[in-house]
Amino acid sequence: MNKFTQPHGMPEAMIFDLDGTLFQTETLLETVHRRVFETLREEDLYALPTPPIDTLLGSLGMLLSDIWKRVMPEGTPEAHERANALLLQYEMEELAAGCGILYPDVAETLRELRGRGIRLFIASNGLEDYVKGVPAGREIGDLFEASYSAGEYETASKVDLVRLLLDRFGLTSAWMVGDRSSDVEAGKRNGLYVVGCDYAGFRREGELDGSDAVIRDFKEILQLLP
Numbered sequence: 652m653n654k655f656t657q658p659h660g661m662p663e664a665m666i667f668d669l670d671g672t673l674f675q676t677e678t679l680l681e682t683v684h685r686r687v688f689e690t691l692r693e694e695d696l697y698a699l700p701t702p703p704i705d706t707l708l709g710s711l712g713m714l715l716s717d718i719w720k721r722v723m724p725e726g727t728p729e730a731h732e733r734a735n736a737l738l739l740q741y742e743m744e745e746l747a748a749g750c751g752i753l754y755p756d757v758a759e760t761l762r763e764l765r766g767r768g769i770r771l772f773i774a775s776n777g778l779e780d781y782v783k784g785v786p787a788g789r790e791i792g793d794l795f796e797a798s799y800s801a802g803e804y805e806t807a808s809k810v811d812l813v814r815l816l817l818d819r820f821g822l823t824s825a826w827m828v829g830d831r832s833s834d835v836e837a838g839k840r841n842g843l844y845v846v847g848c849d850y851a852g853f854r855r856e857g858e859l860d861g862s863d864a865v866i867r868d869f870k871e872i873l874q875l876l877p
Contacts, residue, residue, distance in 0.1 A: 668829030679751030712831030
């Protein structure tokens with residue numbers, strides 16, 4: 652584990668990102684990505700070859716509107732809007748079919764955190780049904796008090812989404828746990844202790860700069876507790 656800033660006291664709550672933090676998104680998106688672009692071509696909304704899935708994976712953590720600008724910059728607004736709908740439809744279909752897995756030790760570690768009296772939340776820039784559907788479908792949904800998504804609350808950034816969550820639940824002491832720069836920013840700008848997750852495999856260099864701690868296995872978060 653990297654050298655880290657020692658937190659002060661037991662946190663009241665932990666706020667987790669979803670993709671690349673709790674959920675191995677690539678185990679779901681490989682099929683979804685292919686299906687989205689096959690359909691867009693069938694509907695004459697996109698004529699180019701399917702973009703590399705690494706571009707999509709590397710964009711996770713961004714707002715969906717920004718993701719499509721990066722993944723298919725030549726796509727029309729209509730194509731981007733249709734891609735949003737197809738992405739959610741195919742994600743939910745693949746989840747229902749049993750595709751997609753959590754990272755090792757996620758369920759067990761979350762239960763341990765709850766057992767220690769820590770309140771658990773999710774904050775994600777994804778769509779509402781997906782952000783709520785993944786935990787429910789992987790039998791960890793009951794461990795979280797709430798799952799907040801940019802799709803549901805139409806926030807302009809994760810900073811705003813996390814602030815909304817903190818205010819709604821009256822949280823005064825919390826950790827932000829995630830794998831993207833947007834998670835680090837959301838934590839720091841809301842005065843939270845930030846745990847960066849460095850095990851997803853598709854982050855950019857410097858993505859976790861500014862984190863108070865960096866873990867390379869989900870269960871290592873337990874070692875940070877006082």
